[in-house]
Amino acid sequence: MDERELKKLVREIVGNEHTLDDCAVLACGADLVVATTDMLHEETDFPAGMTDWQRGWMSAAVTLSDIAAMGARPAIVLLAVGLDLSGRLREILEGARACCERCGAILAGGDLDSHRELTMVSSGVGFADRVVRRSGAEPGDLIGITNILGRAQAALDGYRQYEKFLFEPVPRSEEGQNLKQAGVTAMMDISDGLVASLYDMLDANECGFSIESSRLPRIGGVSPAASREYSLFGGGDFELLFTTPPETLPLPGLDVVVIGRVIEEHTILVDGEVAPDRGYRHQWRV
Amino acid sequence: MDERELKKLVREIVGNEHTLDDCAVLACGADLVVATTDMLHEETDFPAGMTDWQRGWMSAAVTLSDIAAMGARPAIVLLAVGLDLSGRLREILEGARACCERCGAILAGGDLDSHRELTMVSSGVGFADRVVRRSGAEPGDLIGITNILGRAQAALDGYRQYEKFLFEPVPRSEEGQNLKQAGVTAMMDISDGLVASLYDMLDANECGFSIESSRLPRIGGVSPAASREYSLFGGGDFELLFTTPPETLPLPGLDVVVIGRVIEEHTILVDGEVAPDRGYRHQWRV
Numbered sequence: 300m301d302e303r304e305l306k307k308l309v310r311e312i313v314g315n316e317h318t319l320d321d322c323a324v325l326a327c328g329a330d331l332v333v334a335t336t337d338m339l340h341e342e343t344d345f346p347a348g349m350t351d352w353q354r355g356w357m358s359a360a361v362t363l364s365d366i367a368a369m370g371a372r373p374a375i376v377l378l379a380v381g382l383d384l385s386g387r388l389r390e391i392l393e394g395a396r397a398c399c400e401r402c403g404a405i406l407a408g409g410d411l412d413s414h415r416e417l418t419m420v421s422s423g424v425g426f427a428d429r430v431v432r433r434s435g436a437e438p439g440d441l442i443g444i445t446n447i448l449g450r451a452q453a454a455l456d457g458y459r460q461y462e463k464f465l466f467e468p469v470p471r472s473e474e475g476q477n478l479k480q481a482g483v484t485a486m487m488d489i490s491d492g493l494v495a496s497l498y499d500m501l502d503a504n505e506c507g508f509s510i511e512s513s514r515l516p517r518i519g520g521v522s523p524a525a526s527r528e529y530s531l532f533g534g535g536d537f538e539l540l541f542t543t544p545p546e547t548l549p550l551p552g553l554d555v556v557v558i559g560r561v562i563e564e565h566t567i568l569v570d571g572e573v574a575p576d577r578g579y580r581h582q583w584r585v
Numbered sequence: 586m587d588e589r590e591l592k593k594l595v596r597e598i599v600g601n602e603h604t605l606d607d608c609a610v611l612a613c614g615a616d617l618v619v620a621t622t623d624m625l626h627e628e629t630d631f632p633a634g635m636t637d638w639q640r641g642w643m644s645a646a647v648t649l650s651d652i653a654a655m656g657a658r659p660a661i662v663l664l665a666v667g668l669d670l671s672g673r674l675r676e677i678l679e680g681a682r683a684c685c686e687r688c689g690a691i692l693a694g695g696d697l698d699s700h701r702e703l704t705m706v707s708s709g710v711g712f713a714d715r716v717v718r719r720s721g722a723e724p725g726d727l728i729g730i731t732n733i734l735g736r737a738q739a740a741l742d743g744y745r746q747y748e749k750f751l752f753e754p755v756p757r758s759e760e761g762q763n764l765k766q767a768g769v770t771a772m773m774d775i776s777d778g779l780v781a782s783l784y785d786m787l788d789a790n791e792c793g794f795s796i797e798s799s800r801l802p803r804i805g806g807v808s809p810a811a812s813r814e815y816s817l818f819g820g821g822d823f824e825l826l827f828t829t830p831p832e833t834l835p836l837p838g839l840d841v842v843v844i845g846r847v848i849e850e851h852t853i854l855v856d857g858e859v860a861p862d863r864g865y866r867h868q869w870r871v
Binding site: 304305306308309312313316317318323325327328329330332334335336337338339340342343344374375377378379380381382385388389392393396405406407408409410411412413414415416418420422424426 | 590591592594595598599602603604609611613614615616618620621622623624625626628629630660661663664665666667668671674675678679682691692693694695696697698699700701702704706708710712
């Protein structure tokens with residue numbers, strides 16, 4: 300069973316309302332509250348070579364990225380740490396706090412447990428006047444991303460000059476809020492790869508998405524074929540994927556890359572051909 | 586290193602503002618948002634004999650109990666599941682959803698990860714006009730609890746007639762909100778034992794707490810000495826501990842047990858003697 304099948308089961312039990320987007324959304328007076336949670340553990344989620352400070356940073360980053368993807372302002376992050384060795388806690392918390400501060404959020408506590416394998420779950424709460432969801436894309440909208448993709452995957456493949464993108468991904472908090480203000484129609488973060496994210500967006504929309512790989516920014520020092528592969532299918536990037544009506548461009552104060560267009564047909568096209576639905580997926584024994 | 590020492594480190598890095606209470610508290614317009622997270626994993630947190638449905642129930646219950654302890658109304662629970670076998674997910678989610686429904690909350694999604702050992706982290710968000718904190722107790726206040734204590738521990742010790750209290754603890758959501766309305770001055774939930782909770786409350790107050798063990802409701806079918814021990818030091822109960830000015834009693838619509846009085850001296854007394862600070866604590870290798 301893979302993640303996608305299990306997510307179907309989750310939707311069957313939990314319902315669609317809160318599970319299609321990066322965050323659950325709640326009304327609070329005239330405002331909205333968004334909330335999200337992400338689990339990481341040593342064996343499968345943290346690349347080799349990371350420091351504990353970076354593991355802490357990344358734990359906060361995954362959740363802050365989900366909040367950014369809704370166009371919300373992050374308020375707090377709570378970190379539950381299943382700790383194997385107590386001496387690791389300080390660096391982990393300091394890394395998480397640094398990432399929160401970078402995004403204007405507060406690390407506001409969490410929970411401690413003893414665990415054989417270091418396991419961290421960060422949960423975040425943010426606020427917004429309105430949110431941008433994965434649904435909402437309209438045929439004719441442009442498809443954009445916030446930066447170069449694939450550098451985290453390149454680092455995983457040994458291009459050490461890109462290690463910082465893999466080890467200390469920066470959540471696009473400010474960009475997410477600015478994109479919302481600019482009027483983008485749909486948004487999510489790209490954590491398991493661009494094409495995988497387009498398929499997630501396909502799940503939430505009746506239209507489809509067509510992108511041109513030549514529009515993806517080239518990764519320096521990597522062959523064109525590898526750059527294309529990393530950008531389309533590589534995981535670990537914390538950039539935002541969004542759709543926006545052409546007339547909103549250029550987006551004020553935002554340096555984005557247009558990579559394609561929303562189409563009527565319910566499919567994902569890369570360079571005119573249906574893209575394989577692959578990217579990073581967890582696998583489980585039954 | 587034990588949990589208390591590590592919590593000191595957490596306070597050093599994260600600060601006191603959000604870590605003294607069962608939940609972090611945020612302003613949202615005229616309302617307050619509370620948020621909390623709790624980690625449980627198979628090896629140390631789930632008693633033998635539980636079903637997966639009950640593990641799911643308990644995962645939601647720990648977080649809902651924290652929200653109840655602030656006097657807040659629970660809104661959503663997010664559940665991050667580190668899953669060893671995919672076939673376990675349905676029962677876990679159904680149990681968590683049932684506990685949420687019991688408390689008037691919504692199970693609103695979460696995260697899935699593969700894990701060697703089943704690990705669950707529930708995070709919750711609630712709302713309140715105002716909250717009750719662990720601090721706020723005043724000398725002369727009465728100390729109260731919401732129900733019989735120690736039955737979960739009795740079940741752990743083999744009194745199987747009390748297994749339901751251990752396996753399906755009911756968060757005191759309604760009681761917590763009613764206690765807040767009634768004007769209690771300080772509150773928390775009792776998850777690691779009554780005396781351990783009194784010590785946590787001591788940390789948050791300048792006054793002290795004196796209780797009489799003869800006032801603790803007796804656990805039927807258990808010797809008086811064992812009943813006293815379970816009630817004072819046993820973990821696994823999800824009742825609320827609170828302090829309240831005498832004139833607020835009787836609390837409208839609430840059946841509570843008064844067990845003692847808040848005193849000037851900064852100490853914990855049981856039957857007039859300083860109580861040992863013991864209860865359930867995690868231990869870590871350094």
